[in-house]
Amino acid sequence: MTKATNNGSAVARKPGSNESGIIVLDEIHQLDNIDIDTEVATMVENIPPSLVRIRIDHSPSGRHRMFIDSGESYDPENDDQVDVPNNVFTGIVVYSQTVSALWVEGEQIPRYSAIDGKVTSGVGSEIHAAQAKDKVRLFVLTFLNSKPLLVVFNLSPTSIKHWRNHVQRLARSKAPAIAVITRFSLDDIQRNSYRWAEVNCSVERVVSQEELDVAMSLRDECRQTFGVISDQDFDDPGDRLKEEDN
Template sequence: MNPIITLEQLPSLELDLQAELDRMTEGVRMSLPRVRVEHSPSGKHKLFLDLGPRLEDENDVQEPLKGNKLSGIVIAHQHIRAIFEEGATAPLCAAVDGHPTVDNPQAGSCASCSLSGFGSHCKPKVRLLVLAPTEKGELALWVFPLSPTSIKQWNRYVQRLARSKVPYVAVNTRFELKDIQRPPYRYAEVVMTAERLITKFELEQVKEARSVFDDVLGTVVKDDYSDPGDATGEGKS
């Protein structure tokens, strides 16, 4: 960080900080914080929030989630796929819900693509948009890309909700980590539990948050494939 900039002195400028921030970021597509899983060969997996780099720290700011748990409202989900060449920041090919999002896709759809089969380099994920409380108690939007091994847990959860005729947007969902050992691999799967029905206030927040869904999750980006498990053996068995 530049030693000339002392953030503690910012309030002395007597600016309307929120108004200035809103004006500064108008028209700029802001990236949302992302929930990530750190897989450990010892079984001590971690669930944390990746806030991205800040002025005072060029490295991504990471905040551990208390108790390795996350409670929030899933307001939307997408099935995504992507192939990234080594060192590339943009995908060679990518799709959202089976429809390509790049100019020159490998095929017209995922269903007709030979690279979308099991074990291929085109890795499937489920990307969740979660409305969850911050440490200050405010509701904020977080992106949670689930790895292939956690997709089956998500599908089971959705099936349970559907059998009870309860949409996921109507409940507060708890996300936790489950240790999986399949030699030579050891990794975590994300499991979901419905905690309670949401309140009317939360429902209004959900409706407002859904208005940014298309803007935030219209494409596949490198951050969707930046979890530690994306570069390890996790999910291969």
């Protein structure tokens, strides 16, 4: 334990922390005989990947918010939630899946889940299957900070129709989704006393050859890696049933 002087008095604080008691992880980079990137990659190689996610905060006032959720870290300088400018982002839809789950609050795993109609848990639970909530899980190669970044964007049931309409229009135009930049924006919807945001999809432009090459390589990786449903796929408000409702 070291001593820091504050207004003439000695204040005890832990090594590697600042005056507020927050651990200063920057000091790790001052250590010798360690390849930090290699160590981190090895540390998480047997843990299911956790990608950056695009999320929507629905507001009863109509001031909906689309933001980037990078996940929590120990770095106080790392802002895990960053607003998407003007609630609009663009990217290449590398891969898409329909994910379904019946998840009850307080339970660690879903009682039923399926990906593209293939049951992944709760086999034989026809009643649970009928109660399951559907989402579309998009893997999008975006360039929000002028750098390629693969993000997950889950579309809620009210937005699925817009995505499917977008796909149908692309199909009629003989344009694969991976060959265009898709623009995602929010529409404010209000019916009776309810107000929410729906995701609208449109074409921004055709991809470059370089962008297509990156997207194609990522699609193969997505197919091999993301064959499970994560609890992060169903952690938005209303995604999980209360025990008394089940």
